[in-house]
Amino acid sequence: MVVLVDTVSSTQVRPRHPEKVNRPDALSPPKPDWIRVRAPNTRGYADTRKIVKENGLVTVCEEAGCPNIGECWDKKHATFMIMGDTCTRACAFCNVKTGMPGALDAAEPEHVAEATFKLGLAHIVVTSVDRDDLADGGAEHFAQTIRAIRARCPTTTIEILTPDFLRKEGALEIVAAAKPDVFNHNLETVPSRYLTVRPGARYFHSIRLLQRVKEIDPTIFTKSGIMVGLGEERHEVLQVMDDLRSAEVDFLTIGQYLQPTRKHHAVMRYVTPDEFAGYEKVAYTKGFLMVSASPLTRSSHHAGEDFAKLQAARAARLR
DSSP: OOOOOSSSSSSSSSEESSTTTTSOOOOOOOOOOOOOOOOOOOOHHHHHHHHHTTTTTBBBHHHHHHHHHHHHHHHHHOEEESSEESSSOOOOOOOEEESOOOOTTTTTHHHHHHHHHHHHHHHHHEOOOOOOTTTTTTTTHHHHHHHHHHHHHHHOEEEEEOOTTTTOOOOOOOOHOOOSSSOOOOOOOOOGGGHOOOOOOOOHHHHHHHHHHHHHOOTTTEEEEEEEEOOOOHHHHHHHHHHHHTOOOEEEEEOOOOOOTTSSSOOOOOOOOHHHHHHHHHHTTOOSSSSSSSSSSOOOTHHHHHHHHHHHHHHHHOO
């Protein structure tokens, strides 16, 4: 495991995570047998990568080092990350590059829409870096991207995974007005771990953000996710479930945290598949329409299939 260095965007070698370079190494236990993925080397993977690069797009699949990239890209499923590849925050768990981002690309919404068309996606997931430097946190850019996809691919359902728009008055309303099919915002961890894991965010602000989406438009599905293995206790995970249900969140994802480099937060524990199954069972009893809980669960993994299940679950509940 090494510290990643960005050698592309500048002739001068610079750390990908300058705020983490001087931290002592954080050692994680060896990965257990149940966390294994195949190397991405299929034809479908190569085709998806070509379309992404031809349209000059960034994907969270690559930037965050998602373990499921081989499986998803083989099926031509990619999660586009808009507003650049550099985040204004420095969360302890995240592998996305940190620093001061560049200007927004006005053509990006159209490029995302075109890539969606070329990939033939029935369901698209769009996320972004945090853009605390922008007055609206990038809300209008999100809205423009949603509208561009709707115009180019009118039958494609759209899922967005947004930042928290902390201290950006009116930003959420701009995004919700564009009417995504699914509004996802991840809590990432339990409240007691925020100062260590997600210091730039506020837990109850994120809960309120998700609740506000439902107040604006009850037809929009809401979704959130957390990682486990960061030092949380079981009762804290169950409390997060209750808080999300109080905000009427429909879909919960729970996955294992995996350390990107030794400069990131260590894995405190690998949660067993049986424990994940237990979390899933409890979450359903609390009223979620959909739950995905497993070591390799990620926010956008199987998103299209899960969206169909989400629609069916809502229809069944309304009968």
